[in-house]
Amino acid sequence: MATTSTQSTAEILRERILEGSFPPGTILRQDALAQLLGVSRTPLRTALAELARDGLVTYEANRGYTVRGFDVNDIRAAFEVRANLEGLACRLAAPRITGEQLDRLQRCVTEGDVILSKGVLDPDDLAPYRRLNVEFHETIIAASANPWIADFVGRTHNVPLASDRVFHWEDHAIIFRSHNDHHRILKALRDGQAMRAEALMWEHVTNAGDVLVEHVAPKITDRQAPVTFHSKDTGNP
Amino acid sequence: MATTSTQSTAEILRERILEGSFPPGTILRQDALAQLLGVSRTPLRTALAELARDGLVTYEANRGYTVRGFDVNDIRAAFEVRANLEGLACRLAAPRITGEQLDRLQRCVTEGDVILSKGVLDPDDLAPYRRLNVEFHETIIAASANPWIADFVGRTHNVPLASDRVFHWEDHAIIFRSHNDHHRILKALRDGQAMRAEALMWEHVTNAGDVLVEHVAPKITDRQAPVTFHSKDTGNP
DNA sequence: TAGAACAAGATTGTATCCAAGTTAAGGGGC
DNA sequence: GCCCCTTAACTTGGATACAATCTTGTTCTA
Numbered sequence: 001m002a003t004t005s006t007q008s009t010a011e012i013l014r015e016r017i018l019e020g021s022f023p024p025g026t027i028l029r030q031d032a033l034a035q036l037l038g039v040s041r042t043p044l045r046t047a048l049a050e051l052a053r054d055g056l057v058t059y060e061a062n063r064g065y066t067v068r069g070f071d072v073n074d075i076r077a078a079f080e081v082r083a084n085l086e087g088l089a090c091r092l093a094a095p096r097i098t099g100e101q102l103d104r105l106q107r108c109v110t111e112g113d114v115i116l117s118k119g120v121l122d123p124d125d126l127a128p129y130r131r132l133n134v135e136f137h138e139t140i141i142a143a144s145a146n147p148w149i150a151d152f153v154g155r156t157h158n159v160p161l162a163s164d165r166v167f168h169w170e171d172h173a174i175i176f177r178s179h180n181d182h183h184r185i186l187k188a189l190r191d192g193q194a195m196r197a198e199a200l201m202w203e204h205v206t207n208a209g210d211v212l213v214e215h216v217a218p219k220i221t222d223r224q225a226p227v228t229f230h231s232k233d234t235g236n237p
Numbered sequence: 238m239a240t241t242s243t244q245s246t247a248e249i250l251r252e253r254i255l256e257g258s259f260p261p262g263t264i265l266r267q268d269a270l271a272q273l274l275g276v277s278r279t280p281l282r283t284a285l286a287e288l289a290r291d292g293l294v295t296y297e298a299n300r301g302y303t304v305r306g307f308d309v310n311d312i313r314a315a316f317e318v319r320a321n322l323e324g325l326a327c328r329l330a331a332p333r334i335t336g337e338q339l340d341r342l343q344r345c346v347t348e349g350d351v352i353l354s355k356g357v358l359d360p361d362d363l364a365p366y367r368r369l370n371v372e373f374h375e376t377i378i379a380a381s382a383n384p385w386i387a388d389f390v391g392r393t394h395n396v397p398l399a400s401d402r403v404f405h406w407e408d409h410a411i412i413f414r415s416h417n418d419h420h421r422i423l424k425a426l427r428d429g430q431a432m433r434a435e436a437l438m439w440e441h442v443t444n445a446g447d448v449l450v451e452h453v454a455p456k457i458t459d460r461q462a463p464v465t466f467h468s469k470d471t472g473n474p
Numbered sequence: 475t476a477g478a479a480c481a482a483g484a485t486t487g488t489a490t491c492c493a494a495g496t497t498a499a500g501g502g503g504c
Numbered sequence: 505g506c507c508c509c510t511t512a513a514c515t516t517g518g519a520t521a522c523a524a525t526c527t528t529g530t531t532c533t534a
Contacts, residue, residue, distance in 0.1 A: 003298060004298045004299070006286070007298070042279070045283060046282065046283055046286045049243070049283045049286055049287055050286055050287070050290050053287050053290040053291065054290065055388070061240060061241045061244065062241070074384070077382075077383040077384060077385055078385055080325075080329070080383055080385075081322070081325070081383060081385040081386060081389070084321055084322070084325050085318065085321070085322075088317075088318065088321050092317070145314075146314040146317055146318060147311070147314060148314055148315055148317075148318045148393065149318060151292070151392075152318065152389050152392075155388075155389075156385065
């Protein structure tokens with residue numbers, strides 16, 4: 001295999017935690033967790049140290065790792081920063097974006113048009129549209145030519161419920177407006193209007209945060225009590 | 238000891254790399270490095286995984302860790318996002334900063350006045366002034382009540398030469414102007430002028446980046462050839 | 475009965491050992 | 505003579521064993 005056991009362990013754990021398989025406050029017992037994941041404690045511990053650096057789990061010396069909990073304010077704060085960073089990405093990208101990148105953005109927008117032209121939100125279209133959305137944002141960030149933005153925005157996705165893998169695919173009007181933002185952002189970037197692109201992106205992300213917070217707030221209000229993870233648990237509630 | 242061996246190893250390594258003790262491209266041989274630091278390979282590897290997550294070293298599966306090199310563009314890019322993030326911190330802090338925090342900012346400014354009133358830059362004043370500077374910025378970031386900003390700005394300090402531990406303590410006019418910015422930023426925050434505080438901080442950080450880049454650019458132009466780290470090396474060139 | 479001290483069990487942190495992969499050198503074939 | 509394959513030394517990755525620390529339950533005392 002081209003990848004190492006530590007890497008795959010970290011990836012699986014990250015996925016599980018972001019999915020919510022391990023409730024916040026869960027104490028991650030290394031022996032049990034290693035057994036569940038089918039690896040020894042050595043790669044598991046390395047993976048945990050990485051996740052701790054990403055803020056997904058907290059660490060206390062000689063007391064192990066626990067799954068970190070995020071409240072509504074953490075999510076709000078994440079979108080606050082992300083709105084600014086992605087706005088900055090637009091401002092930087094406007095004068096230097098390449099034709100090839102503009103083409104890719106155009107493709108995302110056009111394909112999104114097709115999906116949304118139905119007038120209703122087909123559940124089967126969720127995955128493709130989400131992929132388009134991710135590619136649109138990532139292309140702009142890449143066009144900004146500032147690697148820190150990509151890194152930091154990526155880190156704000158390391159939050160359960162705030163990741164762009166969570167998508168509110170219910171209200172056609174909301175998605176339609178969001179997609180319309182993409183149209184305008186692309187237009188602004190093509191015309192080299194840095195400030196306009198920045199303002200549009202800022203509002204675009206800020207509103208997405210508002211929608212998300214409004215939608216998921218009830219889910220997070222009940223703070224789980226600390227829970228211990230044992231080997232008999234499957235990790236899927 | 239309250240701290241664990243892994244933690245201290247990571248801290249020492251981080252310090253060493255930021256200082257420049259290990260030139261970019263250095264291949265960090267685990268056996269030799271562990272021997273140098275007086276620990277076994279296990280905690281060392283965990284520490285290295287952490288530093289890799291911070292971007293200080295790069296990792297390739299089955300081929301180990303190498304010290305990452307940063308060029309002028311990386312530093313420029315770091316200041317670009319830092320200027321925006323610290324500007325954002327000001328905007329957020331303006332309406333919610335506490336009296337206690339304003340007092341602390343005032344103290345930083347006043348003590349800085351005393352140091353700079355001499356009219357010349359005494360080398361003995363470098364450390365105290367640098368401490369005041371760090372406290373000023375960190376207080377505002379804390380006042381923004383957005384933990385992501387603190388995290389991300391901290392990460393931009395994880396760059397050799399771009400850390401705030403590097404300070405250009407030569408030109409009195411430059412320092413004086415910079416300190417004058419602090420005066421105005423404090424005034425803006427006290428008066429609740431969010432936009433003004435943001436603009437001032439943006440310019441403040443952007444200019445600091447310009448000065449740094451201009452000053453250190455010659456130092457980085459010569460890109461070191463890849464070098465292997467052996468146990469006989471002391472780590473101090 | 476409440477509280478503290480102690481001891482046993484459990485859990486984490488570190489070291490050592492073994493396997494798997496990589497790199498480099500030497501030998502054989504064209 | 506040059507290229508490729510084989511092989512051996514070296515390095516990294518993972519598993520296991522051992523040491524240090526924490527937790528918990530019990531017992532003894534005031």
